[in-house]
Amino acid sequence: MLDAFGVYHPRRTPLHLLPPWVKLIGLALSAVAIFILRGPTWTLVGLVASLAVLASTLPPPRPTLRGLWPIALLTVLMGGYQWFRGDRAGAAEFAADFLAVACLALALTTSTRLDDAVSLLSRAFRPLRHRISPDSVGLVFALTARAIPEITTILGDSADAARARGLAKSPQATLVPAAVRTFGWALGVGEAITARGLADDPEPDSDGETPEDTRGNVEYPRRRPA
Amino acid sequence: MIEFRNASVVAASSDAVLLAPTTLALSERRVSVIGANGSGKSTLVRLVNGLAMPTTGSVLVNGRDTRRQASSVRHDVGFLFTDPSSQLIMPTAIEDVALSLRRTIRDKGARTTAALTALDEIGLAGHSHVSVHSLSGGQRQLLALAGVLAVNPSILVADEPTTLLDLRWRAHVDALLDALPVQVIEVTHDLDAAERADRTLFLDGGKVVFDGKPSRAVALYRDLMSSRAEGRADA
Numbered sequence: 001m002l003d004a005f006g007v008y009h010p011r012r013t014p015l016h017l018l019p020p021w022v023k024l025i026g027l028a029l030s031a032v033a034i035f036i037l038r039g040p041t042w043t044l045v046g047l048v049a050s051l052a053v054l055a056s057t058l059p060p061p062r063p064t065l066r067g068l069w070p071i072a073l074l075t076v077l078m079g080g081y082q083w084f085r086g087d088r089a090g091a092a093e094f095a096a097d098f099l100a101v102a103c104l105a106l107a108l109t110t111s112t113r114l115d116d117a118v119s120l121l122s123r124a125f126r127p128l129r130h131r132i133s134p135d136s137v138g139l140v141f142a143l144t145a146r147a148i149p150e151i152t153t154i155l156g157d158s159a160d161a162a163r164a165r166g167l168a169k170s171p172q173a174t175l176v177p178a179a180v181r182t183f184g185w186a187l188g189v190g191e192a193i194t195a196r197g198l199a200d201d202p203e204p205d206s207d208g209e210t211p212e213d214t215r216g217n218v219e220y221p222r223r224r225p226a
Numbered sequence: 227m228i229e230f231r232n233a234s235v236v237a238a239s240s241d242a243v244l245l246a247p248t249t250l251a252l253s254e255r256r257v258s259v260i261g262a263n264g265s266g267k268s269t270l271v272r273l274v275n276g277l278a279m280p281t282t283g284s285v286l287v288n289g290r291d292t293r294r295q296a297s298s299v300r301h302d303v304g305f306l307f308t309d310p311s312s313q314l315i316m317p318t319a320i321e322d323v324a325l326s327l328r329r330t331i332r333d334k335g336a337r338t339t340a341a342l343t344a345l346d347e348i349g350l351a352g353h354s355h356v357s358v359h360s361l362s363g364g365q366r367q368l369l370a371l372a373g374v375l376a377v378n379p380s381i382l383v384a385d386e387p388t389t390l391l392d393l394r395w396r397a398h399v400d401a402l403l404d405a406l407p408v409q410v411i412e413v414t415h416d417l418d419a420a421e422r423a424d425r426t427l428f429l430d431g432g433k434v435v436f437d438g439k440p441s442r443a444v445a446l447y448r449d450l451m452s453s454r455a456e457g458r459a460d461a
């Protein structure tokens with residue numbers, strides 16, 4: 001479904017060549033600027049510029065257009081809410097600003113290896129290492145990126161299942177199983193993270209042995225596959 | 227070498243005994259674990275890498291207590307789940323294997339090279355930069371295995387690793403597991419695979435009811451299942 005949406009695509013565009021930290025700081029500054037600069041002109045400039053930046057990373061067109069749908073929907077919902085509260089100009093501006101920042105974030109993820117972004121975040125948080133593990137910050141970032149397509153897939157499957165049971169009109173028939181499956185998926189991921197040792201400190205155990213000494217003493221010969 | 231010393235597991239919420247006190251020493255190269263749904267197979271194997279802790283008794287891996295040295299035990303024991311999609315975290319194959327290596331290889335270039343080697347060994351080198359979402363179920367399970375093997379565990383625990391795979395992928399994963407130069411503990415409902423082990427544990431109702439020759443364990447298991455099926459038909 002969301003196959004390649006928001007995922008790194010190896011290309012040689014200017015944005016791909018920029019170091020990840022420049023892009024990350026650029027994204028943060030642009031987001032602040034987009035929301036601070038008010039008025040229709042600035043809003044339009046921000047939106048057009050952001051779309052241009054996204055286009056400059058040459059994202060695969062089909063998955064990107066398909067992937068922009070949920071973001072567009074979210075934009076309409078949030079804009080609609082403000083519209084409903086009576087702030088029409090504000091609603092339009094907010095929606096445009098939100099869409100612009102989403103496009104910039106997408107430009108960042110399609111032009112940056114997640115591994116680089118994780119390393120960058122790990123480094124950025126190193127000064128706080130006595131309070132939070134820098135690696136875990138990177139891991140949380142990776143997991144968030146991983147959860148979005150997973151949850152979208154689960155929502156799609158649940159909607160299909162609800163439709164198959166003739167319950168297309170009932171939001172609960174989609175949302176309840178989707179929530180249960182998302183929870184189950186999250187539990188499984190948590191377990192896998194533990195099993196892969198990703199939640200452990202990189203320091204050796206208190207017994208001070210290096211990983212090499214901890215191997216079992218039994219050597220098994222390699223069997224040829226049948 | 228895996229040792230269970232009177233290890234039992236009691237559910238925290240309901241006091242139900244999930245695994246009765248068990249004492250075992252597993253040193254065979256291939257150990258299979260069989261039994262009906264809910265018989266305690268996963269509970270037993272999760273003790274081996276410290277995913278679960280025994281309520282009483284202890285579990286030792288290469289002389290290390292899973293409770294006191296959990297992190298170093300996990301380093302020694304890789305764990306392969308049934309569903310690879312919960313095991314895979316990063317968006318592309320190579321990044322996911324590199325993630326496993328983060329703790330052991332700090333240098334990024336060396337990490338990427340090692341990840342590529344791991345993918346190559348399992349036959350996924352051609353898919354290293356492909357989105358994990360676009361891999362087939364079988365390829366994802368291979369990728370999960372590559373991530374586990376990249377850190378050179380001496381023991382691999384696999385909880386029904388082929389249950390979700392079609393026949394072709396099942397044969398492929400079986401052959402790969404078979405050729406691994408590490409000890410493999412495999413939970414399986416595939417009785418042919420179970421019989422190829424050197425030793426089989428047969429669980430029922432949270433107890434190891436048979437421990438020994440695979441062909442004998444499988445025969446006993448078949449008997450038990452068919453007698454239960456008849457019981458159900460009579461009732």
Ligand SMILES: Nc1ncnc2c1ncn2[C@@H]1O[C@H](COP(=O)(O)OP(=O)(O)OP(=O)(O)O)[C@@H](O)[C@H]1O
Nearest residue numbers: 237239240242244262263264265266267268269270
């Ligand atoms: N936290 C828990 N609290 C209570 N009961 C539990 C808990 N976790 C598992 N169980 C129960 O423990 C029993 C053994 O579970 P286990 O997952 O080990 O079985 P299994 O042999 O792996 O089964 P399957 O073939 O279905 O995977 C099951 O009846 C299960 O419902």
Ligand SMILES: [Mg+2]
Nearest residue numbers: 267268269385
């Ligand atoms: Mg199980």
